[in-house]
Amino acid sequence: MPNDHGVAHSRRRKEARPTEILQAALHEFTAKGFAATRLDDIARRARISKGTIYLYFASKEELFKALLRQPVAHHIEHMTILLETFPGSMEDFLQGPFRSFQQAVFASEARHLIRLFIAEAQTFPDLTEFYFREVIEPGLAMLHRIVERGIASGEFRPTALNTFSQAFVAPMLIGLLWQALFDQYHPLDTDKLIDAYIDLVLYGLKGTQTCLDKENCR
Amino acid sequence: MPNDHGVAHSRRRKEARPTEILQAALHEFTAKGFAATRLDDIARRARISKGTIYLYFASKEELFKALLRQPVAHHIEHMTILLETFPGSMEDFLQGPFRSFQQAVFASEARHLIRLFIAEAQTFPDLTEFYFREVIEPGLAMLHRIVERGIASGEFRPTALNTFSQAFVAPMLIGLLWQALFDQYHPLDTDKLIDAYIDLVLYGLKGTQTCLDKENCR
Amino acid sequence: MPNDHGVAHSRRRKEARPTEILQAALHEFTAKGFAATRLDDIARRARISKGTIYLYFASKEELFKALLRQPVAHHIEHMTILLETFPGSMEDFLQGPFRSFQQAVFASEARHLIRLFIAEAQTFPDLTEFYFREVIEPGLAMLHRIVERGIASGEFRPTALNTFSQAFVAPMLIGLLWQALFDQYHPLDTDKLIDAYIDLVLYGLKGTQTCLDKENCR
Amino acid sequence: MPNDHGVAHSRRRKEARPTEILQAALHEFTAKGFAATRLDDIARRARISKGTIYLYFASKEELFKALLRQPVAHHIEHMTILLETFPGSMEDFLQGPFRSFQQAVFASEARHLIRLFIAEAQTFPDLTEFYFREVIEPGLAMLHRIVERGIASGEFRPTALNTFSQAFVAPMLIGLLWQALFDQYHPLDTDKLIDAYIDLVLYGLKGTQTCLDKENCR
DNA sequence: AATGAATGAGTTTTCATTCAT
DNA sequence: TATGAATGAAAACTCATTCAT
Numbered sequence: 042m043p044n045d046h047g048v049a050h051s052r053r054r055k056e057a058r059p060t061e062i063l064q065a066a067l068h069e070f071t072a073k074g075f076a077a078t079r080l081d082d083i084a085r086r087a088r089i090s091k092g093t094i095y096l097y098f099a100s101k102e103e104l105f106k107a108l109l110r111q112p113v114a115h116h117i118e119h120m121t122i123l124l125e126t127f128p129g130s131m132e133d134f135l136q137g138p139f140r141s142f143q144q145a146v147f148a149s150e151a152r153h154l155i156r157l158f159i160a161e162a163q164t165f166p167d168l169t170e171f172y173f174r175e176v177i178e179p180g181l182a183m184l185h186r187i188v189e190r191g192i193a194s195g196e197f198r199p200t201a202l203n204t205f206s207q208a209f210v211a212p213m214l215i216g217l218l219w220q221a222l223f224d225q226y227h228p229l230d231t232d233k234l235i236d237a238y239i240d241l242v243l244y245g246l247k248g249t250q251t252c253l254d255k256e257n258c259r
Numbered sequence: 260m261p262n263d264h265g266v267a268h269s270r271r272r273k274e275a276r277p278t279e280i281l282q283a284a285l286h287e288f289t290a291k292g293f294a295a296t297r298l299d300d301i302a303r304r305a306r307i308s309k310g311t312i313y314l315y316f317a318s319k320e321e322l323f324k325a326l327l328r329q330p331v332a333h334h335i336e337h338m339t340i341l342l343e344t345f346p347g348s349m350e351d352f353l354q355g356p357f358r359s360f361q362q363a364v365f366a367s368e369a370r371h372l373i374r375l376f377i378a379e380a381q382t383f384p385d386l387t388e389f390y391f392r393e394v395i396e397p398g399l400a401m402l403h404r405i406v407e408r409g410i411a412s413g414e415f416r417p418t419a420l421n422t423f424s425q426a427f428v429a430p431m432l433i434g435l436l437w438q439a440l441f442d443q444y445h446p447l448d449t450d451k452l453i454d455a456y457i458d459l460v461l462y463g464l465k466g467t468q469t470c471l472d473k474e475n476c477r
Numbered sequence: 478m479p480n481d482h483g484v485a486h487s488r489r490r491k492e493a494r495p496t497e498i499l500q501a502a503l504h505e506f507t508a509k510g511f512a513a514t515r516l517d518d519i520a521r522r523a524r525i526s527k528g529t530i531y532l533y534f535a536s537k538e539e540l541f542k543a544l545l546r547q548p549v550a551h552h553i554e555h556m557t558i559l560l561e562t563f564p565g566s567m568e569d570f571l572q573g574p575f576r577s578f579q580q581a582v583f584a585s586e587a588r589h590l591i592r593l594f595i596a597e598a599q600t601f602p603d604l605t606e607f608y609f610r611e612v613i614e615p616g617l618a619m620l621h622r623i624v625e626r627g628i629a630s631g632e633f634r635p636t637a638l639n640t641f642s643q644a645f646v647a648p649m650l651i652g653l654l655w656q657a658l659f660d661q662y663h664p665l666d667t668d669k670l671i672d673a674y675i676d677l678v679l680y681g682l683k684g685t686q687t688c689l690d691k692e693n694c695r
Numbered sequence: 696m697p698n699d700h701g702v703a704h705s706r707r708r709k710e711a712r713p714t715e716i717l718q719a720a721l722h723e724f725t726a727k728g729f730a731a732t733r734l735d736d737i738a739r740r741a742r743i744s745k746g747t748i749y750l751y752f753a754s755k756e757e758l759f760k761a762l763l764r765q766p767v768a769h770h771i772e773h774m775t776i777l778l779e780t781f782p783g784s785m786e787d788f789l790q791g792p793f794r795s796f797q798q799a800v801f802a803s804e805a806r807h808l809i810r811l812f813i814a815e816a817q818t819f820p821d822l823t824e825f826y827f828r829e830v831i832e833p834g835l836a837m838l839h840r841i842v843e844r845g846i847a848s849g850e851f852r853p854t855a856l857n858t859f860s861q862a863f864v865a866p867m868l869i870g871l872l873w874q875a876l877f878d879q880y881h882p883l884d885t886d887k888l889i890d891a892y893i894d895l896v897l898y899g900l901k902g903t904q905t906c907l908d909k910e911n912c913r
Numbered sequence: 914a915a916t917g918a919a920t921g922a923g924t925t926t927t928c929a930t931t932c933a934t
Numbered sequence: 935t936a937t938g939a940a941t942g943a944a945a946a947c948t949c950a951t952t953c954a955t
Binding site: 735745 | 950952
């Protein structure tokens with residue numbers, strides 16, 4: 042019965058549509074930015090007609106926001122939960138889950154989205170607020186918690202890094218932007234960059250431990 | 260003598276036009292991005308007519324490129340020359356001229372332009388190449404040179420930072436982006452961020468070897 | 478059944494669009510020339526929106542070229558084929574098919590297009606080449622062939638007209654231009670003009686043959 | 696006294712200005728047509744500033760009309776006067792002054808202006824009327840007069856050419872247009888074209904009268 | 914008289930959005 | 935649901951014309 046098949050097929054596709062559209066949108070917005078991307082291009086890439094997009098997203102802007110709202114927050118959430126129950130040292134956490142998190146970001150589509158967000162944030166103030174509330178604030182809180190726990194346990198010494206948790210993700214940001222902009226001119230090994238940076242930070246944080254005389258070492 | 264005034268006024272204005280236009284363009288492009296900025300807006304801000312822009316810039320794109328090509332390279336150049344003749348230690352250089360350089364970037368218009376470049380680089384590949392050749396490559400070379408000189412003189416130990424000079428400017432980038440995007444939600448003291456980071460880097464570079472005795476350490 | 482009607486209507490219209498647009502374009506371009514014609518006017522005349530034109534033609538220039546490329550060549554082609562198989566005398570051909578051809582040009586839209594081409598040829602060099610290759614060269618070749626056949630059969634005497642086949646169509650050109658420019662001041666009977674001219678040419682071509690005494694004839 | 700010189704020089708130039716502008720305008724309008732020609736181009740070619748044009752011509756349109764009104768009429772006038780007092784046969788007139796006139800048109804700037812007029816006539820109805828009254832009508836009258844005189848003296852037979860004097864200048868028109876449009880693809884010897892045509896016309900006009908036996912000479 | 918910087922109306926072109934099918 | 939032809943608002947860009955010098 043072709044009808045049955047047709048319906049089933051249609052339903053299956055129907056459910057997949059938003060995702061298909063978002064994937065196409067990711068590709069196009071990433072390549073050209075919001076304004077320079079045409080819905081036609083997204084539709085063509087998703088192999089649907091332009092009108093169909095409007096069945097699932099109210100406007101180009103909403104599609105863009107939906108794309109950017111999707112996929113970053115859960116990384117942070119996951120890390121935060123992991124941290125709460127993490128039994129080991131904070132050095133182990135940074136060398137383990139935190140490093141993995143950064144590698145995961147580089148491996149995922151999120152890598153494009155972060156850059157896209159930076160590019161378009163001015164144009165979409167509500168996106169900026171969304172990111173701050175959903176990603177930045179919880180992310181910084183988590184980083185702060187790591188340092189706090191490290192200090193509380195005597196693993197870390199107190200440093201300015203406690204106030205500037207942003208610095209923890211600085212090399213990830215550098216890496217993302219470099220990859221997108223300059224890799225063609227001069228490739229960058231982002232894994233090693235992250236490793237080097239974690240070492241640097243840990244070195245700075247642990248500081249006095251490697252020092253013979255704790256009292257005298259700052 | 261109205262004639263005198265008129266001539267003087269007109270001449271002064273004529274020569275100032277490109278600069279006036281570029282200033283207005285900086286403001287508008289910065290606020291809305293390339294595509295969303297209308298030449299009408301730039302013209303209105305510069306208090307001239309739309310057509311006048313075309314007397315000085317061939318197109319919206321050329322105006323944008325002219326804006327971005329202007330003002331970053333000379334900062335780097337200045338630093339590079341300074342470094343060559345710098346008599347002191349590399350720690351002094353980082354704490355002195357290098358810190359000043361970063362503060363200068365934050366104080367200047369360049370702060371907006373860097374973010375604008377990141378946002379629009381995808382759309383203007385020739386700008387990307389320009390930045391790589393004129394800013395990134397010489398900048399990295401200079402940073403590399405600092406570490407090399409420090410190692411050669413026994414001031415620094417060899418670390419991965421030697422390979423990843425990008426990491427030196429990571430917090431400046433974080434600071435620029437934070438200022439533009441999130442300062443309204445949570446202000447960031449960029450001066451202190453830079454200080455903290457230079458400390459971190461120096462600590463990592465100089466290593467534990469140098470610290471036995473607080474008075475002697477730093 | 479409104480649906481049926483609707484579909485039929487829409488389909489019919491869609492296929493007809495390019496033709497409708499070209500007709501409107503013919504009218505407007507003919508009346509005002511290329512530069513002075515606004516796409517708005519063409520759209521209004523075709524009862525569509527400005528944007529629709531761009532669904533079928535890439536630009537104003539392409540629309541103009543499409544208009545001029547259309548409809549002249551086939552006249553020539555038809556004549557050329559006719560000539561190859563024409564059984565009668567060349568006088569009969571000139572008095573018959575060739576005269577009809579000229580009358581057909583006067584009756585058709587081509588009459589406007591030729592003038593339009595003359596007006597705009599400077600601006601569109603590729604159109605000029607197109608006309609030369611597709612219309613002028615084959616047209617002259619055909620005229621040349623007529624004279625040749627006439628001479629070969631002894632019907633015509635050799636004259637300079639053999640080298641200047643252009644002269645055959647001179648009155649048609651005069652007629653077209655007169656009609657467009659001066660008919661309001663002084664109407665011209667183009668049919669009779671053509672007749673008179675064909676007589677003149679035939680008289681010249683047949684020339685001495687019809688004269689009994691060669692020495693006395695001219 | 697530099698003032699004197701200056702004034703003299705200025706006056707001399709001042710008087711020459713309109714002509715200089717018209718020459719530049721001829722060149723530019725001829726090359727690109729009315730609409731596509733920019734006053735800037737004309738000014739540059741005349742080595743003056745754009746504003747200066749407006750000291751001598753009220754608008755682009757007036758400049759164009761002034762250009763086209765100039766220089767054709769006097770050719771006709773001259774011919775007409777010549778004809779009135781011409782002592783020889785009309786054949787001599789056609790072979791002499793009339794042929795010279797056509798050659799003069801080809802050699803002069805008028806050659807461009809005629810084509811320019813054809814191209815733009817639609818856009819400037821008053822120009823069309825001007826041409827009809829000043830050029831076409833007197834020109835046709837003169838041609839008509841030639842034929843009449845020839846018939847009156849028994850030199851010519853009555854033919855349809857009497858009614859269609861336009862045909863006399865047909866090859867000149869063909870030649871002008873060919874030169875402008877197709878000479879690059881296939882050069883045309885306009886002198887010989889005119890010669891051939893005058894022969895053809897004379898042959899037709901003198902016709903059967905020079906033939907001994909009317910019945911056999913068509 | 915001459916200049917040429919400045920203007921802004923006018924035109925082409927693009928593309929998000931709609932809607933009849 | 936899905937389509938894609940049609941729309942028309944919006945924006946870049948041009949250039950005749952003006953006018954202060």
